Amino acid sequence: MLILEVDDWPANTRLYKALDQSGLQIECRPPQKKGKSKDIDEPAPREVDCRLGPVAPSSWTDERGCAAFARSHWANVGLLDQNLAKLALLVPPGGKASADDVQEIIGGWRGKSIFELADAAAAGETSAALTQLDRLLHAGEHPLAVIGSLSWSLRRYAAATRLYQQAERAGRKIPLREALTQAGFRDWPVGSIAAAEKRLQQLGRHRAGNLYRWLLELDLSLKGSHSPDDRARWELEQLLLRLAKAQRRDHAST
Numbered sequence: 001m002l003i004l005e006v007d008d009w010p011a012n013t014r015l016y017k018a019l020d021q022s023g024l025q026i027e028c029r030p031p032q033k034k035g036k037s038k039d040i041d042e043p044a045p046r047e048v049d050c051r052l053g054p055v056a057p058s059s060w061t062d063e064r065g066c067a068a069f070a071r072s073h074w075a076n077v078g079l080l081d082q083n084l085a086k087l088a089l090l091v092p093p094g095g096k097a098s099a100d101d102v103q104e105i106i107g108g109w110r111g112k113s114i115f116e117l118a119d120a121a122a123a124g125e126t127s128a129a130l131t132q133l134d135r136l137l138h139a140g141e142h143p144l145a146v147i148g149s150l151s152w153s154l155r156r157y158a159a160a161t162r163l164y165q166q167a168e169r170a171g172r173k174i175p176l177r178e179a180l181t182q183a184g185f186r187d188w189p190v191g192s193i194a195a196a197e198k199r200l201q202q203l204g205r206h207r208a209g210n211l212y213r214w215l216l217e218l219d220l221s222l223k224g225s226h227s228p229d230d231r232a233r234w235e236l237e238q239l240l241l242r243l244a245k246a247q248r249r250d251h252a253s254t
Contacts, residue, residue: 114146118153122199124245133236143232144222150236151215157200158211159183165205176200207243214239 009016009025019025033039086098117132136146160176160183167174176197187193211231218239224233 114149115153117146118150119195119199119232121150121240122154122157122165122203124198124202124243126240126244129240129243130237133233133240137233138234143229143236146236147218147222151219154211154215155158156180156183156185157196157203158187158215160200161203161205161208161211163210203246204244214242 004019009027011017018026031040049213087101091101101125113132113136117136120126120129120132133146137143162180163182164174164176164179164199167179177193180193180196180200185196201212218235221235222232227234
């Protein structure tokens with residue numbers, strides 16, 4: 001495939017006429033009025049009529065998803081403009097976009113997808129985890145942002161495993177629920193601890209015990225040899241495959 005990108009492309013040249021017969025030519029300019037007029041047919045508005053209401057700083061950095069709007073998108077002017085335009089379409093005219101509006105319209109699904117990715121990864125549901133990863137990366141989420149949230153969640157399983165093993169070495173046996181609670185898990189919504197317990201059992205003591213090392217290696221890789229997006233994605237997928245149910249080799253329950 002040969003792609004030519006030019007600033008000036010006169011239609012009366014032989015090259016233009018030749019390519020017009022065998023290729024696809026796309027003129028990237030706003031639509032003009034009919035006739036000889038060069039005026040734009042429907043001028044695009046230069047400003048988006050969207051106002052943000054007062055938002056407490058903590059609400060932009062909580063786990064509900066508002067952080068997705070403020071965390072990394074401020075540096076991406078194009079994405080910021082698109083998000084403001086989306087708010088302008090869905091917020092009533094003359095109204096202000098609240099923190100809940102930002103969460104629901106822009107950031108909510110990202111935060112939810114990252115938690116679903118972490119849960120699916122720990123449960124060994126590789127297909128679901130890869131689907132969530134694909135959605136996040138296609139939406140513009142940076143791999144380092146994904147691994148940051150994913151690591152926070154997976155490290156808790158590693159911490160619970162370490163607490164359980166420390167108790168074993170001290171001659172005590174503590175319930176997995178207690179180890180998970182000490183590692184930072186909360187039973188909210190109700191049933192979360194029980195679900196986390198099943199995921200930890202699925203991981204097994206060997207893989208859960210290696211999570212700290214795997215996550216550190218992944219972090220160093222994404223900041224070094226695998227910093228390009230395609231390589232970073234490959235590394236993230238490798239971690240998910242390591243946690244897949246089919247990859248389990250240890251037979252002892254955690």
